Amino acid sequence: MKIKSFDELSSLELDTLREIGSIGTGNAATALGQLLEREVRITLPEVRIMGYNEAIDWIGGPEAVTAGVLVGMSGQMSGVMLSVQQLEFVNLVLETMLGVHINDYAELDEMHQSTLIEVGNILISTFINALSGLSGIAVSLTVPGFAVDMQGAILAVPMAMYGGTSDYLMTIGGNFVCDKKQVPCHLLLSPDVRSLNFLLAKLGVAE
């Protein structure tokens, strides 16, 4: 049976998506570890189906400023994938790769920004490659977009995309752990409902 809305997913389907999240985030962590030349682990990935206002509370409030890298997906699967980079993560990347530390996003110059975009792009592409290899779904990705702004507005991008069909936002993703410290960098995959059905069917779990 095809689902019409994210809140209709069965527990088997949710487990499958969690597994996708685990493999995707795991691969992304390995890529990040190679970039930073240190060990990066992941926290237990989560699949969340949230109402709009709930999603914004979950990520840490609407007005908190974060950096976001966004990549659009098309091909056999459409939707967006976001890398929401909070300040701790930004500093982990900038300190390791460029040797600079920032206290506020306003200090980001062009070099810093393109570093963050590239890291975000690598994390997202690695995640999607893993998903693609696992399911045999061909996904093409757009050039990444970058914004530093209130995270409520960043998270509203996938919400607005599916707002016409769903009152919920589904995200698959996890956080990184580096030097035993949790570094918040939410990797969020938000496919649309049609793509989600296709993915579940490809993986053989659509009921």
Next chain:
Amino acid sequence: MNEKITVGIADMKMARDSGVLITYALGSCIGLCFEDPALRLGALLHVMLPMNMEAGRKNVFKYADTGIRETLRQMTAKGALKTRITVKIAGGAKMFEVNGGSLGNIGQRNIESVHTILRQEGIRLIAEDVGGKVARTLLFDVATGQGCIRSYGRQDVLF
């Protein structure tokens, strides 16, 4: 200090005489401040999409067309007159510059839809701060009719 009333996404709240209505982090979404100055009745609406094409129409405030009409209905039910009601809007930004994909410019479509519906309903639009690529938090003081827009990396805008 004035009481603050938070308006969520796809939501609308009304206040009379006093109170500050606030909605956070408008990206491509649009916030609309409705006011009937004679009654000192104000409403703040946060819509996300231009048109309601949903079959069930569960959440009217998610869309510009049904959201605006429902807000006007509730205001007139409290005695407001459509000829007196004025509107100020903020939002409709484009957060990410991404070529291709299925993103489109929802912010721009929202702005156009809000303009069209207000014209159809004969409601005066007296101020706007829309477009661009900056997120906005919108505050609306019902007692004075003063609106304020807070953004990251930009001065507050009073309107």
